[in-house]
Amino acid sequence: MSAQEMLEKKGGMIVIGQAGENLVRVANIVSGHRYLGRAGMGAVMGSKNLKAIIAVGKAYKIVPKEKEAFDKLKKRALKYINASPFTGDGYKNYGTASHLDYCNRHGTLSVNNFTKGMHKDAHKISGEEMKARHDTKHHTCRSCAILCGKKGMFDGKNRVVPEYETVSLLGANIGIFDPVKIAEWNELCGKYGMDTISVGNIIAWVMEATEKGLLKSNLKFGSPDGIAKIITDMALSKGLGKDMALGVKSLSEKYGGKEFAIQVKGLEWSAYDPRGAFGQGLSYAVANRGACHLSATVVFMENIADLLNPQTVRAKADFVKFFEDLFNGINSISICVFTSSAFILEAPLSKYTPNLILHCLMQYLSKIAVHMVDISIYPKLWSSVTGIKLSNAEFLRAGARIHILERYMNTREGISRKDDTLPERFLKEGRECDPKKTTVPLHKMLDRYYKLRGFDKNGIPTPETMQKLNISSV
Ligand code: SF4
Structure with a gap:
């Protein structure tokens, strides 16, 4: 069957462009009008002389195991999305x-x-x-x-x-x-x-x-x-x-x-300057694939929702770890991570806690605050589809396993503390727009992050961490 015939049968496909064919390291892959954009995946396909993958056939249908519970949760999810100033107004309209x-x-x-x-x-x-x-x-x-x-x-x-x-x-x-x-x-x-x-x-x-x-x-x-x-x-x-x-x-x-x-680690940055959002800086330094904003978007709490003071190290390591685990979980159940801007802040616990109290809790009692952020809609949605019960803690643990497994693979390639860093610009140069000429105090945050993650001082996952998450080391 020719590609044209396959497409006429309403196939889906992923394709690379000329950049991928020429092994450009920033080449991406397109599916319809959306791109798998980062880290040069297009060049990986190009290196294998693979121009496209086309799939034909019928789309599968997911039938939730607990339909009534699923429908209820779906309604709640939509309510949160529409009520949130970020998803219901900002992203939707602009x-x-x-x-x-x-x-x-x-x-x-x-x-x-x-x-x-x-x-x-x-x-x-x-x-x-x-x-x-x-x-x-x-x-x-x-x-x-x-x-x-x-x-x-x-x-x-x-x-x-x-x-x-x-x-x-x-x-x-x-x-x-x-x-x-x-x-x-x-x-x-x-x-x-x-x-x-x-x-x-x-x-x-x-x-x-x-x-x-x-x-x-x-x-x-x-x-x-x-x-x-x-x-x-x-x-x-x-x-x-x-x-x-x-x-x-x-x-x-x-x-x-x-x-x-x-x-960082060879990947160019997303568009957030960490001198105005320290937590995002830590997230870039430790993200497994390099400077990626989708590993942990702490800047959302620092600059957009205004729930964390952006230019302090306090609580940043806790929230980087929390978002890494959460986003790995969300990505694994095929839900867009942008839903998190609505779900975790529209849920009753965060919505009805007065902002000042929420802000103080997040800043000064971060260990407790990360448990207060209500992520329950994700494991509940998953449970209603599969019929298998999953608690919030188990959902985050699954996300942590993904993160540590990736880190372990990086460790085997020689990645350690020396690579969990930021370009000198952010560590040494202040800017005109900031009279305090703030730079990012990365190492303080890094030490705390390694401790929370169960890494040694050099950024290597310890055998106990691997054992706790049931990951067998090679
Ligand atoms: S919100 Fe997520 S799923 Fe929806 S259009 Fe944007 S990226 Fe795609």
Whole structure:
């Protein structure tokens, strides 16, 4: 059967673009109009000469074991989603770019290769502004109740509305605050199959390296000239684009400038500057696949829900561990992690505790607070579908097992404390927007995190930890 025939049979498929074929390290995989974006999975397919995987057949249907309980929980979940100011208003109406004003206010926005933290023109690329100017409509994953994806009219063309990470990294981080340009480059990255987060970081690194005289290029902060061409050159591995296709770690090893290569474990950063959100910094340092915001989005508690003081180390290790375990659990039951912004804060325990008390509890009694955050809807949904009872603690333990197993695999590849770090920029440089010139006190948080996780001082899971989680070591 030809690919065309398969598609006519309403097949589903995952495909790589030219970037994946050319083994660009930031190549992604597309399924429909959604991307498996990070860490170069497109290059992995490309390295195996695998262009696409197509599946045909009937979709399976899940029949919940306890239908009545499931229907009740579904209703409750929808109620939480619609009531939450984040999922029911922010994401639903304006997409994830509704984060932008919060981050700009807290000095967490990536601006000019993470040198500034905020910008006077930032609002121009916010979700609210794009909705007002670009007639945005829903354009989402299947079966979604939150509806964060959007499409809109940009310069007479119906294009995907860039999400928060894209407007920040392929926009503010290269000094551009023009949504039309960003939407155009977003589409170009999609066409070649490249991750906009990494591409934005790489271009910003080249701009700074050019300013510092480490290499020659025509790329300049604030100028759109040459961006479309360099994206194409990266995808096709041509000229300077060939070096850029290897990522900022590799670029800085070749040209110098490691201190401003914004990466952890070789993965370029998502768009949160940790000098305005210490917990997010710890999360980037310890995330198993490198600087990934979806490992533990503590910045949500620090900058968006305003439940943790952003510039203190207090409670950060506890919440990084909590969110890592929670997100691993949520991902395993195929629910979008964005639901957590609604479920854990709309649940009665957090909703009816006065904000001041909640804030103090989270900050000063974090050991208790992480148990107060009500995650019960997730294990209950799972139990109603499978008929197998699962407590909150068992749900989080399953998430912890996934995290430790991944960490153990990393350990075998030589990963340890030396790799759980942040670029020098965040450890040594203050910023103009912050009169206290705050930097991230990473090591204090790291010690506490290792203790909570059951790692030794060098970041290696101890035999007791492995045993406790029933993971056999090799
Ligand atoms: S499933 Fe999640 S990522 Fe997809 S549209 Fe819905 S909220 Fe957005």
